[in-house]
């Protein structure tokens with residue numbers, strides 16, 4: 001057996017990572033989920049809030065809403081009202097779309113907010129942050145160290161926030177190494193696409209291939225093992241997946 005990549009498995013975080021909408025308001029060159037490369041057809045897919053909520057409430061695990069841009073999901077108010085009140089929800093957003101649908105739900109969320117180069121008017125954008133804080137939401141910020149990242153980080157620091165400055169995940173080894181041919185890949189995350197299907201990884205979720213099980217189905221295994229001929233072109237996000245890649 002030849003091992004190409006291995007990350008020591010930590011305790012499985014069991015977070016439900018729901019990519020509600022793969023559409024986005026930005027087109028970042030460094031996108032670690034490969035969003036700008038996806039087809040328009042894939043970006044327009046979404047499933048009703050009631051279908052998400054039934055599956056999520058049955059599993060009753062912490063939820064992370066992401067995308068693309070999750071605020072573009074058309075039934076956000078309904079979704080937040082339908083998910084059981086005792087399930088913690090975090091949302092990962094660029095905060096460019098209007099947040100009124102979230103505020104209308106009356107539900108407090110934790111936010112991980114990216115300030116990306118696509119934002120041109122920082123003060124207008126920051127108005128949304130103020131609305132969130134006034135409504136009792138908790139916020140934290142990050143910028144990716146690309147383009148004018150220092151300017152964006154300084155803007156937030158001057159507002160009194162700590163800012164995490166992240167490297168471009170696409171520059172990590174797993175994404176850039178020469179394709180070694182078919183491999184076995186094991187992953188442990190719960191990655192659900194906008195169609196409600198669970199996928200082995202963010203790369204395959206974006207493309208809609210190698211579906212595992214649907215949010216409407218019964219619960220599933222933690223670990224997924226798949227044969228894959230795409231290693232070497234994995235999305236940047238998949239560099240962070242706990243697991244192993246090997247060939248026989």
Ligand code: SF4
Pocket residue numbers: 024025026027028030031032033034035036067068069094114116
């Ligand atoms: S805002 Fe986020 S999801 Fe959208 S293109 Fe940029 S990095 Fe990708």
Ligand code: SF4
Pocket residue numbers: 183185186200201202203204226228229230231232233234235238241245
């Ligand atoms: S594309 Fe997905 S399944 Fe294939 S090697 Fe990369 S992370 Fe593993």
